[in-house]
Amino acid sequence: MDWVVDTCVLLDILDEMQPFAEAAAEALDEKAEEGELTVAPITYVELSPAFNGDRAMQDLFLRNVGVNIDFGGNAAAVFTAHKAWYEHILRIRSGTGKKRPIADVMIGAYAMQKGGLITRNEADFKTIYPSLTIFNPVSPAS
Numbered sequence: 450m451d452w453v454v455d456t457c458v459l460l461d462i463l464d465e466m467q468p469f470a471e472a473a474a475e476a477l478d479e480k481a482e483e484g485e486l487t488v489a490p491i492t493y494v495e496l497s498p499a500f501n502g503d504r505a506m507q508d509l510f511l512r513n514v515g516v517n518i519d520f521g522g523n524a525a526a527v528f529t530a531h532k533a534w535y536e537h538i539l540r541i542r543s544g545t546g547k548k549r550p551i552a553d554v555m556i557g558a559y560a561m562q563k564g565g566l567i568t569r570n571e572a573d574f575k576t577i578y579p580s581l582t583i584f585n586p587v588s589p590a591s
Contacts, residue, residue, distance in 0.1 A: 456495045494530045566581055
């Protein structure tokens with residue numbers, strides 16, 4: 450059986466969070482013997498701030514703990530969201546950004562890859578993706 454590894458388990462290992470780090474590492478070793486370990490796209494994006502937005506460093510960590518990174522045809526959107534989430538977290542930490550759900554970051558990233566987004570929440574997405582083409586069905590003049 451293959452296993453998806455949640456963000457908290459990876460952060461436990463990365464941050465050496467005791468008593469969780471050792472148990473998390475042992476669990477990954479055990480489950481890797483049963484099948485492939487992988488991360489969901491949202492986990493990959495959530496990890497971005499832990500690596501200061503450095504995908505190469507993050508990918509190395511994931512490989513070192515035995516976790517596969519394969520998003521297939523969605524890779525470009527995942528990588529766009531990875532960068533956007535890191536930059537968004539920096540704005541929040543500096544006091545110049547509002548908290549936004551990570552789901553908006555992922556939706557916007559997919560929309561950037563496709564060409565546009567239909568939403569009533571224009572302002573939420575324009576902050577994160579200023580060049581995103583948005584159509585508001587309630588206010589079509591947008």
